[in-house]
Amino acid sequence: MTSPLYEIEDARRYAGDVSVRVVRAGWFRPDAGGFFGVVPRPLWSRLVEADERGRLVCRLNLLLVEAGGKRILVETGTGSRMTAKDRDIKGVEGGEPAVALRAVDEDPASVDFVVVSHLHYDHAGGMLDAEGRPSFPNARYVVQRDEAEAAHGDELRVQGIMEVEQLDAVRASGQLAEVSGEVELVNGVRVLRTGGHTRGSQAVLIGSDRTGSRADDPTERAIFWGDLIPTRWQIPVRWTSAYDDYPIEAIEVRNELVARAASEGWWSYFTHDPGEMPVRIEATEKGGFRAI
Numbered sequence: 001m002t003s004p005l006y007e008i009e010d011a012r013r014y015a016g017d018v019s020v021r022v023v024r025a026g027w028f029r030p031d032a033g034g035f036f037g038v039v040p041r042p043l044w045s046r047l048v049e050a051d052e053r054g055r056l057v058c059r060l061n062l063l064l065v066e067a068g069g070k071r072i073l074v075e076t077g078t079g080s081r082m083t084a085k086d087r088d089i090k091g092v093e094g095g096e097p098a099v100a101l102r103a104v105d106e107d108p109a110s111v112d113f114v115v116v117s118h119l120h121y122d123h124a125g126g127m128l129d130a131e132g133r134p135s136f137p138n139a140r141y142v143v144q145r146d147e148a149e150a151a152h153g154d155e156l157r158v159q160g161i162m163e164v165e166q167l168d169a170v171r172a173s174g175q176l177a178e179v180s181g182e183v184e185l186v187n188g189v190r191v192l193r194t195g196g197h198t199r200g201s202q203a204v205l206i207g208s209d210r211t212g213s214r215a216d217d218p219t220e221r222a223i224f225w226g227d228l229i230p231t232r233w234q235i236p237v238r239w240t241s242a243y244d245d246y247p248i249e250a251i252e253v254r255n256e257l258v259a260r261a262a263s264e265g266w267w268s269y270f271t272h273d274p275g276e277m278p279v280r281i282e283a284t285e286k287g288g289f290r291a292i
């Protein structure tokens with residue numbers, strides 16, 4: 001077993017008195033070829049090594065955000081409803097978000113909003129608990145309307161891939177908040193539809209434009225990328241993964257947002273990065289971008 005299974009990191013504060021902690025909710029090992037998609041092995045293998053089954057050791061990262069008296073959980077991990085065979089192939093250990101929160105002394109019932117970046121198994125699988133009930137009984141689950149529609153759509157590629165059952169159960173419980181585009185949840189925390197990876201993928205923008213008045217109030221901002229950029233290894237904007245449903249859109253939106261992150265000094269949180277976070281992105285002399 002890879003350890004530690006569950007961890008919570010120290011809080012960082014952002015503009016508008018937003019606090020962010022990374023919750024490590026388990027491990028998973030995506031297939032390196034799929035994860036890096038169009039990128040040849042000689043290039044990606046300079047950054048990370050695959051295991052003996054050709055997989056990468058990655059983590060299931062959640063964010064626990066506190067702002068305006070509300071608690072926002074970003075992502076739900078895999079949950080516990082995968083088959084044993086699937087867990088083995090994908091190297092999933094842990095992954096159940098309510099278990100992860102309790103392990104670090106946080107109460108799942110205290111969560112007001114759950115932001116689901118998109119409806120793939122490793123992000124939306126933990127919307128429900130093992131009994132099929134919402135894992136976060138008092139939360140509204142924030143999903144882009146485009147994503148919910150894609151999950152119910154007729155595109156063959158997507159069928160069986162999206163967590164439709166979880167989506168529908170949360171909708172039936174009255175806890176689904178479908179949003180469109182860029183929406184502020186509380187002051188200093190906004191979701192932003194990016195598309196690219198899936199039709200309705202969303203990122204989370206952290207830190208208010210309206211900063212506090214005291215000299216020691218934080219002024220920094222951050223972004224949680226979802227699977228638009230799953231780890232720091234995938235910052236080169238043309239490095240589309242095989243799991244990106246709309247690669248041309250993914251490249252365009254990455255290029256625009258990565259440039260903003262670099263020029264405005266946003267901190268980055270990655271959903272599958274096993275390393276220390278957050279990190280900053282800078283422009284290189286060759287016109288690309290890299291983590292610093």
Ligand SMILES: [Zn+2]
Pocket residue numbers: 120122123227230271272
């Ligand atoms: Zn993912």
